[in-house]
């Protein structure tokens with residue numbers, strides 16, 4: 480078979496990793512793909528840097544359009560990120576009949592429906608293993624390995640930066656802002672870490688996994704997104720004392736009335752495997768009706784781990800190039816005319832358990848008033864602890880874990896509890912999942 484020519488857009492960290500892995504493992508890759516996969520062109524606006532990295536082994540240009548329009552290029556690898564220029568280039572490549580491999584989760588979560596429709600029209604593939612979980616083959620697993628199953632839920636630690644921060648807060652008893660600074664110093668967190676710490680990056684990845692898992696369109700706008708910035712070291716410690724760890728999870732759950740799509744800090748029993756995923760590592764739990772729970776673990780970012788996913792896509796595309804488009808694995812796992820319009824549930828209808836922490840005056844009858852509010856709304860308490868008074872204060876922390884409850888009732892209880900004169904300040908609410 481004739482070699483497959485690849486054009487790379489963006490030779491940053493992952494682009495460089497992809498170039499290196501393709502070169503280093505070229506023989507093994509050719510034996511697997513049935514043909515050589517060659518990086519023919521590289522586009523990067525920093526021409527000098529690109530030329531230095533490529534060292535004459537590919538044509539280098541500062542103009543990405545040259546790559547997407549070049550007749551010799553079979554597959555365009557988009558690793559420039561962002562949603563404006565990357566979208567234009569991908570759509571142009573598709574229009575030119577080229578297959579696309581991308582790691583761009585923000586783009587797919589927001590414009591995936593349009594991109595896949597364009598790709599279907601032109602009978603080309605758009606592969607995106609590297610968009611979720613870095614080197615973990617979660618897309619392949621959800622789309623192909625678990626294809627016999629009705630997926631019931633997906634829950635993942637899919638942002639390494641926030642997992643690093645939460646692990647640091649727990650290990651060192653440190654504040655959020657101090658561990659964030661350390662993450663920035665080590666290069667894990669960007670100078671502007673908003674997307675990672677506010678849950679946006681995780682919401683992009685959850686959108687993609689939910690689409691493949693449930694056969695629904697990409698619906699990034701419907702994901703409830705709450706980051707880790709408000710978590711205190713006290714909450715992490717109290718959770719630990721009760722036998723839980725706090726992780727930022729992306730959760731997609733199929734319920735009778737619709738689908739829950741949510742990213743938020745979550746208490747998980749410390750004995751669960753996923754609760755022990757530390758530092759920048761990622762892990763995703765998938766529950767299928769036939770297989771039960773499965774877990775996928777690995778590096779969620781980094782040059783070569785992410786390149787591993789990009790190159791796997793290149794091999795996949797190379798193998799399928801000559802196949803009849805009708806018989807390829809559909810982009811979103813389900814046939815495009817079989818996507819479901821099942822509703823995404825509003826947060827008020829989500830059902831989960833809760834960790835509630837409140838500051839109260841240590842006086843007789845205080846607890847009775849609080850538990851009465853909870854009982855009236857049908858909220859059942861699973862565990863409750865009163866902590867030592869803060870030094871020099873007559874206020875104490877009360878921590879409660881609830882059984883499963885629909886969120887709108889918990890919201891109503893919180894509003895009533897906050898209005899009690901014996902309660903100081905706001906109630907802290909963190910959702911809890913048992914995964915049993």
Ligand code: HSE
Pocket residue numbers: 613637638639640641675680779780
């Ligand atoms: N910023 C992401 C993370 C890595 O912290 O996990 C790329 O998806």
